Amino acid sequence: MTDSKRPPRRRGVELEQAILRAAVDELLESGYPGMTMDTVAKRAGTNKNAIYRRWPNRVALGIAAYKQLTATALDLPDTGDLRTDALELLRRANSHLASPLGEILRSLLAELAHEPGRLAQLREQAGDAGAGPWLTILDRAIARGQAPATARHPRVAAVPIDLLRNEFVTRGVPTVPDEVLVDIVDRVYLPLMRGYDS
Known part of the structure; x- marks a missing residue:
């Protein structure tokens, strides 16, 4: 592959969001037991080092991905009782x-x-x-x-x-x-x- 065909390198927030999207997709598809750093890296089109620089382990990445999944505000009941x-x-x-x-x-x-x-x-x-x-x-x-x-x-x-x-x-x-x-x-x-x- 020549340099002109290589996809642009993602950095910072863009790469972090790509990793989180991949982790969310893995959670939804395979559940937490099936989510690995390897599968997330492959899905995000990056390497495991890029993930480990942001999240120290699979649990930390799992928590971050779960937070993305549940980020909507909770509408609390308020009936007066x-x-x-x-x-x-x-x-x-x-x-x-x-x-x-x-x-x-x-x-x-x-x-x-x-x-x-x-x-x-x-x-x-x-x-x-x-x-x-x-x-x-x-x-x-x-x-x-x-x-x-x-x-x-x-x-x-x-x-x-x-x-x-x-x-x-x-x-x-x-x-x-x-x-x-x-x-x-x-x-x-x-x-x-x-x-x-x-």
Whole structure:
């Protein structure tokens, strides 16, 4: 091949975006277990060194690609009732976790089980609604007088999503039945909120 026929060399942001697009395509096609640095490099038309200069390992690239997949803003429920908002947000998270994107997320979560820093980073940007959205609906409930201010803590706010993730992990179900979601909200989350009021 002569120099005149060689494609222009990509650098910087252009190359980074090409790698991320390739990683996203690999995640969608093969899932996280099937995504390798070799397949991403081949698809992006670059070499592995170019990838490793930007992401230190496959997990870091997987997180970045997953973030690209779930970059849309989450439209939070705001019905004026904490129970209704929590149940709707939990149902949306259940749908997400049952989707192909949810399968990618579950694979990444399993891979990161022993990396607390990266695990927290992934959870915060997870399309299944990390602690942020739950804190938002809890803040609204506190402002309306439906929950005590003492309950405002990320771990407390995120109890429903943590219990939902646990259902997927421990039971290996493709989706969690709606009656379980109702139980999580009615028998765990709302009583927990009331406990902070005493």
